[in-house]
Amino acid sequence: MGRDVVRSLIGTLFRQFADTGTLDLARVDVPTRVLVGDTDPALVRWRGDALATAMPAAEVSRRPGYGHCFHISHAGELAAEVGEFLAGADGRAGDPAGERRATHA
Structure with missing residues (x-):
């Protein structure tokens, strides 16, 4: 794979990732499990809490x-x-939403 293809692919993947910040998570109505590592530098506590609030x-x-x-x-x-x-x-x-719970094990 050539460098231009790799750069294009990385750019496309980044744009798709960045667009996830605009998703209406409240509309997700299927059971969903979000697991958060307490030593994860990317998904820190406040981001996990924000997901719990945003995703009923x-x-x-x-x-x-x-x-x-x-x-x-x-x-x-x-x-x-x-x-x-x-x-x-x-x-x-x-x-x-009835059984949703945020746990901080």
């Missing part, structure tokens, strides 16, 4: 000792948690 259908959970790439560092634990969340998704589908 979301469960925001803070994980002690998890950093930014915990999908790698804690892959087994994350896989188990995602599996449990997905297994219970049918029961949450009708009431996305």
